Amino acid sequence: MEKTAFIAKLVAASLFAAVAAAPAVRAADTGDSPKATQKAGAYIDDSVITTKVKAALVGDKQVSAMKIKVTTKDGVVTLKGTVPNAEVGQHALQLAAGIEGVKDVKSELTVKAS
16 A cells, blocks of 8 residues: 555656646747757657556556556657556556557557466
8 A cells, every 4th residue: 555655646746747847848948940849849748648647557456557667759658567467458558548648559568477
């Protein structure tokens, strides 16, 4: 129970940091090109998506969020790690796909050998 509460607090702090950093990252982008602004915006969006996916995994009783690494690039989420069986892996992919802003989900999950 303590581990779950700690993870929940860590995810909440990460989400807060990502949202709080958004204005600073946008303000730091002094380039006039729209492409530079889009890159900064995409980075912020990706970090928020990653945090939301991690929060969904932490909040789910079937998935061990400690064993799954989440990365996001241009709205494409990649889950990497181990799961106890294929059903749990599929469930984790479905959780990630259900997050707003996720364009696609890629799996680098492996089933833990018994």
